[in-house]
Amino acid sequence: MNSPDASTAESHLRQQARQCIDTQQWEAAQATLESLATLVPEDAGVLVELANVVFRRGRLRESAALLLHVARRLPRDAQLIMTVAQRLVAVGETLAARGCLDLLAQAPEPPPELLVAQAHLRFSLGEIAPAKTLLERALAAGVDSPGELHLHAMLLQFSGDIERACTVLEECLRRWPNFGDAAMVLVNLRKQTPHANRLDAVQEQLRQLPVQDRDPGARFVRAEFEYAQFKILDDLERQQEAWDCLARCNAIMHELNPYNAEGEAAVTEALIRMPALGDATAATSSPAFEGPTPIFIVGMPRSGTTLLDRMLSSHSQVASAGEIIDFWRQLHWMADVPPAKAQGQLKVIQRSADIDYAELGARYLRQTQWRAHGRACYIDKLPANIQMVAFIRKALPHAPILHMVRDPIDTCFSNFKAMFGNVSPYSYDLQALAHYYRQYARLSRHWHDHLPGAMLDVSYSTLVRDPQHTLRQVLEHCGLALEASCLRPELNASPVATPSSAQVRESIHTRGVGQWRHYAKQLEPLRRAIAEDDSATAWSSPAR
Template sequence: MNSPNLSTAENRLRQQARQCVDKQQWEAAQAALESLVVQVPDDATARLELADVLFQRGRLRESTAWMLRVAQRLPRDADFIIKVTQRLVAVGETLAARSCLDLLAQAPGLPPKWLVSQAHLRFMLGEIASARALMESAMAAGIDSPGEQHLYAMLLQFSGDIDRACTVLENCLKRWPHFGDAAMVLVNLRKQKPEANRLDFVQEQLRQLTRDSKDPGAMFVRAEFEYAQFKVLDDLKRHEEAWPALARCNALMHELNPYDAAGEAAVTDALMRLPAPDNQVGRAGSGPVFDGPVPIFIVGMPRSGTTLLDRMLSGHSQVVSAGEIIDFWRQLHWAADVTPARAQGLLQIIQHSADIDYAELGARYLRQTQWRAQGRACYIDKLPANIQMVAFIRRALPHAPILHMVRDPVDTCFSNLKAMFGNVSSYSYDLQALAHYYGQYARLVRHWHDHLPGAMLDVSYASLVRDPESTMRGVLEYCGLSLQENCLHPERNASPVATPSSAQVRESIHTRGLEQWRHYAKQLEPLRQAIGAPAVNAD
């Protein structure tokens, strides 16, 4: 038993640490917590707080090490285990996070709120089937809120159960008619038709919503319903009415999420200043074959057809899709010992790039991701933003194929403009911002091709939908695989897909995605002029 004096000292240190954290005095908070951990080495809460403070100080490796120590000796406290798991997911310790969730799954009679927390975390890890099962248990236990109904509907959508997803969302909107998240997803799940559409409902909600409020929440909800109005009108081919709704949506979202053009350009400039590796590292397949499943990276602009390529490639019997995982970014941050901080974080990584142990980076990435292969020879890491990671991937994983999806510039940009990504992808809500972002992407692609020849294979979206057999034959040959019939039939692929186009890519291959922008050619002329001539070959 601790002596009274020791207990008093512990309480003093806890109070001191709490006060320092409240004042964001991180160095002093670290000192107090380190002293507390020495006095009470089994105190899991103090260890986790120390990990949080180290993270705030930018010491990612030390922070992660403390989190892992906490995960090895977890108390029987579901709320605490959830907190630990959230942090482990955020820093890329996927294996430890899954172990925490497996432990939590053994606890009998957990309240529904913890089932929902587990579902969120399984979803973040890309385990759609597990997340769906947890949500079904939570809902059977009485959990019921708009957000939880929305999450359940999304998991149904990603699983391919579109009818049930629609039913959940329709019931949700009957109870919470101003819930914009549900309205957006519902109109996206099916093409709206003259005889069956949600236009009257959406327009009635817009009439009821406050027009001039500057409250961010109210602005976001209005943007969601404006987007839903655009989607219905666009489906109904009422393009002259549709464009103003999209413009109002994007104006609201641009105000809420201003685009950092200078930051984006700074990242591109810094990436282009990276020293070129020798030729042996620059080409896919040039390094030694590593043990276990091979990752295949799909990169490019968002909305360029990466999900379609993913679905076709994962139709192969030796390939599975891991979805849009950000594991390489997380492991790169660990390797450079830089805490995530958007553009600023990547700039710091680039500054430290010469000191990174790329063999260790590659090994960490494989250790945290190869479980996703599910017994297959290859697994797909489909994250368009990894176009910025090409040089790092080539150094860390020289044997891994990188597929670069290429689509007509205006088609790509228009698809981004009408996607409504929420409070991310700030470039997509303004024509000039979109043109600038595309320009940075095109600059970087040219640079990779010039300075890392053979580092990635360009895959034309137009060729993929017009001549899928020969295009996929080339893709599979690049990946060391032979063509299989199912690769030409993405509609047969029953595996989950968690992207905005998850409903559309369950269809057979079609060419409807080509030149959709021409319906709005007049309104998009400033964008077309800003982009100029195609910067990458789309044919």
């Protein structure tokens, strides 16, 4: 039992630590928590708080070490274990986080809110089936909120149960008519037709939303319903009306999520000017790795990466890991730089010459190979990994990198009409979109020029027009033989966590080729802006 003096000191330190954290005095908070941890070394909550403060001070590795220490000696405190799991994911310790989740799964009668938290974290790890099971247990236990029902619908959608997803979303809108998340997903799940559409309901809801409300949350909801109206009118081929709705939606989203052109250009420039990582690396001289091989799919978002993923993962020796950010997390861990958008990326690039790339590759494999589920290969499909090509090639020289290439205007228009929510700010303004695309094209050209053979270009138009020939080339590049199932991705029953999950469960088609021409007049400023950069237009060419 602590002495009265020790208890007083402990209480004082806890109060002082809280004051420092509340006022964001991180250095003082760290010193105070370290003193408190010395006084109460068995208090896991103090160590978790210390890990969080250390992370905020830019010391990712130290934060991860503290969390791993706690994970090895977890108390019987479900909420604390959940917090540790969430933070372990943030610092790139996925295996330890899954260990925490496995421990929580043993709880005999967990409260519904704990089931919901586990479902969200499993979902963030790409574990769709476990997330769905956990959330359905929570719903059966009485959880009843629009957010959780929306997540349930998404999990049903990603699992291929479109009918049940629609039923859940329709119930959401019946009970919460202004729930924009549900309206937006629902119109995307089915093609709207003249005889079956939600246009009247969406327009009625828009009439009820205050037009001049400046609250960001209210503005976001209006954007969602404008998007839903666009999707319906686009399906009905009422293009001018549809464009007006999309323009209003994206104007709001651009206002809420301004694009950082200066930061994006700075990252591209830094990657291009980054000293060559060289061939004589620790990674290439290290012992051959064991276990499944990652296959990276990179490119612009909405360039056909999901279709290629579904075709490849229909192969008997290939699993899809989905859109995971594990390579970024491990790279940040190696550079000891917490993620911080452009600033964090620039700091990682500055430290690139000092990174142990053999260890980077080993860490990535250790944290991800479970995703192969017994198959020889697993797909890491993250378009943004186009920025990681040099790092991937250095750390994992054995891993194929497939670069999906699509017509620039088709790609950009597909982004412009995607409504990604409060992410991807480049996608809500035509000039921002052109700028972002030019950075992508410039970087892609640089990789080809300075790392020849580092990635294989795969043309979207060629893939959908001549899938057998194109996919055979892709599989040969990956060391695999073509299987007939790869040409029938609509039969692939595995979950797919992407907004286009309903579309990619269809058979291969060419409807996405030239889709932008329905809005050629409105997209003329985009076409001119992209044409300012000659390298940008090169990416509509066939596979290299």
